[in-house]
Amino acid sequence: MLSVNFIRQNKQKVIEAAKNKNREIDVDKILKLDDQRLDFIHKTQNLREERNKLSKQKIDEKLKTRGREIKVELKKFEEQLIINNQQLNELLSFVPNVPLDEVPIGKDSTDNKEIKKWGEVPKFDFAPKSHIELGKLLDVIDFKRGAKISGFRGYFLKNELAVLHFALLFYVFNKLVKNGYTPIIAPAVIKSFTLFGSGQFPWGEQDVYKLNDDDAYLAGTAEQPVTAYFSDEILAENDLPKKFVAFSPCFRKEAGAYGKDTKGLYRVHEFWKVEQVIIAKNDYDQARQLHEELQKNCEEILQELNLPYRVLLMCTGDMGEPQIKKYDTETWMPSRNNYGETMSNSIMGDFQTRRLNIKYRSKDGKVNYCFSLNNTALASPRILIAILENFQQKDGSVIIPKVLQPLVGFSRIISKNNPA
């Protein structure tokens, strides 16, 4: 959420930003509604002032009559103010955040800028298999029964891969704990305000599972519960930045992605993620530094796993509405013959913290909105695609990354004689 005052003072910038993010907004209508809002505020304030003065005087019938009149008038303006505020907030909630100057302007993913490449893309002297084929051969993924039990995009992870899945998540979680991040297990059943707060709503409602008639939804990422952790609180500047490494299951309807990546583990309804979340003070330079730190963390993880990857600086047209700068980290996936997104690293500025009312008191006593950032540390099973496909051998076996071998207790996944 941007403040109306910011929009008023940076009208052209806000209009440009929305256009660059392929969004339409009506800034003039917003400003007109705000003018009306101020008018109603003045009217109600004057009436309240009169009422307060009245109630301090000695009461007689004449004052009582005026008191009743004030009550009626006040109610009229208060009701109009409420309607006005609703209309204003509705429009405001659709205004996307303004990207930083270094973000390239572009229409879609073709305009993203590749800023880094790491690792050697493997060259196979045999015909490499996809993770779907490997999963079947090694008896470690069961899509058929997954669909039977869970439905479209359902899957079971089995045997060594189920163990590897846990090992990966734990390895990454523990690595960031050692880096000083506060470990946290986040709820996946969350209230709607957290989804609005993170900026998932109003844009991405169709992608979220809603439970029954309660105010209960399934989280699509731990970003949602963890960013909202400090909602309605005022933190001390000395305690910032707050850095979290969060674990949660993630649920996505993928309603806008029918027909896209329909096979395999790439795009599934249910997965698990270790997520980095930072709540920081209102400082762009520090935010940029923390953004780089989050980036370094996720790249180290891929390097330790020895997976080839590249980093993209996302253009305006391929960014989410809340974000002001974003890196996507993509890992090489042989079956796609391309890199596939495995991490997404964003600065949100105060967009989320305004919606969630997260503030801090600075050393001079002033209260201001925090900044928030987040980046994936590891999402599984998507990362398993890269591991299975990059480390496959001619005989179909898969070598486990060295750093994980002590955790899983084996060094290779080999094909089963009698796959179930």
Place this chain on the structure above:
RNA sequence: GGAGGGUUGGCCGAGCGGUUUAUGGCGCAAGUCUUGAAAACUUGUGGGCUUUUGCCCUCACAGGUUCGAAUCCUGUACCCUCCGCCA
């Protein structure tokens, strides 16, 4: 699911129809003092409107009663205790 008790500022905690502009304490910040720090003292410490002065709102949230509500009534949310169920 059932029965009670609770929710006041960054935190603790008074107030239970009108001098409450929400007592008091703690924490935090600034200032005075000091070589520096501590202590002590002074001031400040939620949001909005307003050029200044000042005004309005804020006692979980939403309604209601009243000339007037932190205070009385109703509903909702959340927390605590106990019973039941349960990995």
